[in-house]
Amino acid sequence: MTASQPAYFRQLSATTFVATESTGGAWNPDEQHIAPAIGLLAHLLEQDHVGRGGELRMASLACDILGVLPIGEFTVEVSVIRPGRTIELVEAVLTAGGRVGVRARAWMLQTADTTGLSGTAFPDMPPLDSTPEYPFGTTWNGECVNTVMARRDCLGTGRARSWIRTDTQLIEGVAVSNQARLIGMLDFANGLVPRVNPLEIGFPNIDLNVSFFRAPAGDWLGLDTTVSFGPDSVGLTESVVHDENGPVGTLSQTLTIRA
Structure with missing residues (x-):
């Protein structure tokens, strides 16, 4: 671990944050990697819901990445788009330098015991201990990838099964849920399986x-x-998402391919 900061973000007020050097991006180390920012938005959406007395679970998160994020100060505003006792739609908007950089919408759903119905046909991942270590930080630029420990089983060009984790806090001194912390690593999926030299x-x-x-x-x-x-210069990264107990969902990222 070579992170220069103990956390990706420091919180300055209820809506204001500052990104540390640990967010340094893979495409441009002077800009934020989007992965931690998405985790931060997930955390703030969860906290807003709980703060209003809600007991729903975040079932999906859709993020539009509208521009690059400078490393520095930014604000996040959370709002309720569709209130409800069993289904709710909430939105978080990240603004940096006077322009919106990320807009995230989450569906929060009611939970109940459906253990007798649960199951999935998604295949299991290879065991963590038998998956080879992968030098993620040597493949890309930027400090953010250096905060990630990775294991990867490469199955061919553009195809791999990977395990990743980070010990870097999402927000300095702030406890976050497992779901928000893991959401903060999802965007690394595209970089773990490059089809070409980035x-x-x-x-x-x-x-x-x-x-x-x-x-x-x-x-x-x-x-x-x-x-x-x-x-025609458009790509797609799709992942089945797992924790150590098995599959938990699916992830998609639309790509713009540029020489």
């Missing part, structure tokens, strides 16, 4: 969409990932 071809994602049929738990995030490039 120093020669760019393929940043312009969105991130995740749905959970089970709330994730534990320290390690598993990603069974396939990256596809189309013939």
Whole structure:
């Protein structure tokens, strides 16, 4: 671990935060990697819901990445789009330098005991201990990837199964849920399975969409990932998301491919 800061963010007020050097991006180390920012938005959406007395669970999160985020101060505003006792839609908007950088919407759903119906046909991940270590920080630029420990089983070009974790706090001195912390690592999926050399071809994602049929738990995030490039500069990274107990949901990222 070579993170220069103990956390990705410091909180200055209820709506104001500052990104530390640990968020340094993979495409440009002077800009934030989007992964921690998405985790922060998930945390703030959860906290707003709990603060209003809600007991629903975040079942999906849809993020539009509207621009690059400078490393520095920014604000987040949370609002309720569709209130409800069993279904609720909430939104968090991150603004930096006077412009909106990320807009995230989450569906919060009522929970009940459906243990007798639970199950999935998604295949299991390889065991964590038998998955080879992967030098994630040597593949990309930026400080953020250096905060991540990775194991990867490469199955071919654009296809791999990976385990990742981080010991870097999301917000300095603030406890966050397992789900928000793991959401803060989801955006690394695209970088774990590059189809081409990222120093020669760019393929940043312009969105991130995740749905959970089970709330994730534990320290390690598993990603069974396939990256596809189309013939007209558009790509797609799709992952089945796992925790150490098995599959928990699916993730998609739309890519813009740029020489």
